[in-house]
């Protein structure tokens with residue numbers, strides 16, 4: 490039986506992986522699971538999946554994890570090194586679903602010849618995409634996109650040769666503020682931004698979806714995954730979240746990937762790839778849906794998208810900075826320390842303060858730039874806190 494490890498096993502993606510495995514237990518035996526701070530949730534996940542090893546990033550939770558796993562025969566470890574061990578353990582497939590740049594080092598540690606990585610963590614590609622893809626190729630590791638848009642595009646790309654691709658389109662739901670005025674958006678509180686209309690996801694990506702930074706991060710993600718230039722990538726708002734991604738070819742044909750908004754669908758695709766596996770996910774009923782709608786994103790109300798686009802065009806270390814500053818700003822917004830538009834303003838101000846430079850050529854270089862951007866963004870917080878109140 491093939492072996493699977495899941496990094497970020499207790500999160501929203503981790504839960505969807507569990508659902509897919511419950512439908513298809515014959516697919517994998519679980520080798521390792523890794524989580525951040527919640528020892529009880531990680532122990533429960535490890536037991537439910539029959540994992541052999543559980544790793545918690547927070548060293549302080551090690552004793553609680555060990556106690557919760559007593560009698561299960563599951564080995565455990567705590568601290569960043571334990572998460573790296575979980576990534577390196579022998580497995581055919583590794584799901585990368587830690588949130589944020591914290592997932593970069595463990596995901597790269599999972600690269601090994603013949604291994605597949607089902608990549609949910611888009612921040613890896615934003616922070617260090619050129620290095621990440623080159624390193625995966627160098628080590629003979631295949632990257633399979635879990636992110637729904639990229640998974641749809643990955644499937645649609647199989648309809649024609651790369652040289653015949655004219656344009657790649659990612660759709661965006663538009664988030665909870667799609668129909669709100671700029672003033673209403675400016676007053677939005679974390680609980681408003683956390684109410685995503687279509688998807689149930691972790692807090693960080695839900696806020697990114699509300700600012701549309703998520704779509705900006707995803708354009709950068711697509712640039713690296715599919716090696717396409719910025720001018721061939723576009724984002725379109727599609728409130729129903731049924732058409733996830735489209736590939737336009739030079740003959741006028743357009744191949745698209747459709748499914749109901751449920752992450753189990755792209756996860757099942759990656760876990761079974763290049764085969765297919767049956768899932769119990771709800772099926773798409775076009776007649777019941779009636780209509781699908783599309784509109785251009787409003788970059789005046791959602792400036793994060795144009796900011797990410799300008800970074801996409803610039804290349805270099807800017808994307809690493811954008812990602813790090815966004816992580817700090819989203820956390821500050823969730824803590825009620827800054828207003829909603831403060832998120833984009835802090836990212837922009839951080840980009841203004843740090844001189845550009847070449848794209849990171851190693852995990853170490855990416856983490857160095859990431860740390861500098863985090864410190865810069867954190868130092869800017871008081872200024873934006875004052876503006877918000």
Ligand code: NDP
Nearest residue numbers: 497499500501502524525526527546587588609610690691
């Ligand atoms: P969640 O916040 O729900 O889960 C994050 C997971 O990462 C948890 O298991 C958390 O454990 C763990 N974690 C956090 N920090 C560390 C660390 N330093 N070391 C090890 N584990 C850690 O996030 P999501 O599942 O929503 O998202 C995960 C990734 O997938 C993100 O990059 C997101 O952009 C991407 N993604 C998510 C989608 C979704 O539908 N949710 C869709 C497309 C992409 P703990 O809770 O204990 O801290």
Ligand code: MG
Nearest residue numbers: 636637638707
């Ligand atoms: Mg997505």
